[in-house]
Amino acid sequence: MSLSNEQVYGLVRRIPEGRVATYGQIAGLTGFPRHARQVGYALAALREQDNPDVPWHRVINARGEISSRFDAGSEDYQRILLEDEGVVFDEGGRVSLKRFQWRP
DNA sequence: CTTATGACTTTCA
DNA sequence: CTGAAAGCCATAA
Numbered sequence: 001m002s003l004s005n006e007q008v009y010g011l012v013r014r015i016p017e018g019r020v021a022t023y024g025q026i027a028g029l030t031g032f033p034r035h036a037r038q039v040g041y042a043l044a045a046l047r048e049q050d051n052p053d054v055p056w057h058r059v060i061n062a063r064g065e066i067s068s069r070f071d072a073g074s075e076d077y078q079r080i081l082l083e084d085e086g087v088v089f090d091e092g093g094r095v096s097l098k099r100f101q102w103r104p
Numbered sequence: 105c106t107t108a109t110g111a112c113t114t115t116c117a
Numbered sequence: 118c119t120g121a122a123a124g125c126c127a128t129a130a
Binding site: 022023024027034035036037038039040041042043044047056059060061062063066067068069075078 | 110111112113114
Binding site for chain 1: 124125126127
């Protein structure tokens with residue numbers, strides 16, 4: 001048994017608008033607390049496919065920052081999507097998890 | 105079978 | 118606050 005992409009997508013779909021979740025949090029909710037990287041891996045795979053229902057932009061790292069990938073530019077895109085939903089970024093380009101982290 | 109890699113996290117200095 | 122190091126684990130070669 002392992003963490004399937006569909007499990008990740010299902011969880012990410014549950015994140016309400018204007019809220020964010022961390023990779024580790026998603027992993028924990030699926031029942032695999034140590035699979036934070038696999039969550040990111042699943043989302044990376046999602047990028048290549050077309051799953052419009054999955055709000056991947058609401059998933060950030062434990063520091064409240066947007067995790068960079070080798071494709072610069074989409075980090076800005078992710079930030080814009082979040083700001084559009086009401087998520088506020090501070091001067092360092094980080095989100096206050098205290099206020100915006102999703103609590104099921 | 106072994107290595108390398110990566111949208112991560114936590115701890116320690 | 119920053120940065121390095123170790124831990125973790127699915128995937129690909």
